[in-house]
Amino acid sequence: MLKQLWYLEYYGYSLDHYIVTDLAACKLISFPEGVYKVLRSVTDNIHVINLADNELKAVTSKFIATFSQLRVLNLEGNSLTQLPEIIGSMMHLTSINLARNKFTVFPENLTTIKTLQNINLEGNDISELPLEKLTAMTTLQCLNMKSNPLNKEAKCFSQPNMTFELLTTADKE
Structure with missing residues (x-):
């Protein structure tokens, strides 16, 4: 990790724009x-974090509070079962995988999260969706629920005023 940050500085990249x-x-x-310590002075400038394909079992409140300016958060391919309540305070998040x-x-x-446009929950084990809450999300554009054992109500959900695309093909049998 530190070698990567040193490498960026060595070649003249300022962490102010990273x-x-x-x-x-x-x-x-x-x-x-250690990453919190290294990045503490630039956390407001970090807009994308990719933590895909790790072995994370939880995302902490400290992580969410520290990186509150995130626009994109990729947590694909971990072992997460829930998110901390504080994630709702991420006022700039537009996409979560x-x-x-x-x-x-x-x-x-x-x-x-009022700014959220894309939610990808493909390949989990979710059967029900909070349909009323989802339709109230005015900025949501795409909800990917492929390869989840969704119940019939969720699979067939469609409303004339629905502002987002609900992807449900290739569901688990």
Whole structure:
């Protein structure tokens, strides 16, 4: 990790403009404390974090509070079952990828994020959706629920005033 940051500084990239943090496939079981320390002065400038394909079982409130300016959060391919309540306070988040985790219940705290445009929960084990709360999300454009054992109500859900595309093909049998 530090070698990567040193490499960026060495080649003249300022961390003041560094807005993407890619820690995909690093076998992380939690977000490293050292990364908080290294990035503490630039957390407001980090708009994208990729933590895909790690071994995370939880996202902490500290992580959400520290990176409150995120626009895109990729947590695909971990072992998450829930999100902290504080995630609802992420006022700038537009896209969250939670595909291939271990969710059995739709994380309803996502429905309180007013800027959220894309939610990817493909490949989890979710059977029900909070349809009323989802239709109230005025900025939501796409909800990917492919490869989930959705109940009939969720699979067939459609409303004339629905502002988002609900992807449900290739569902688990």
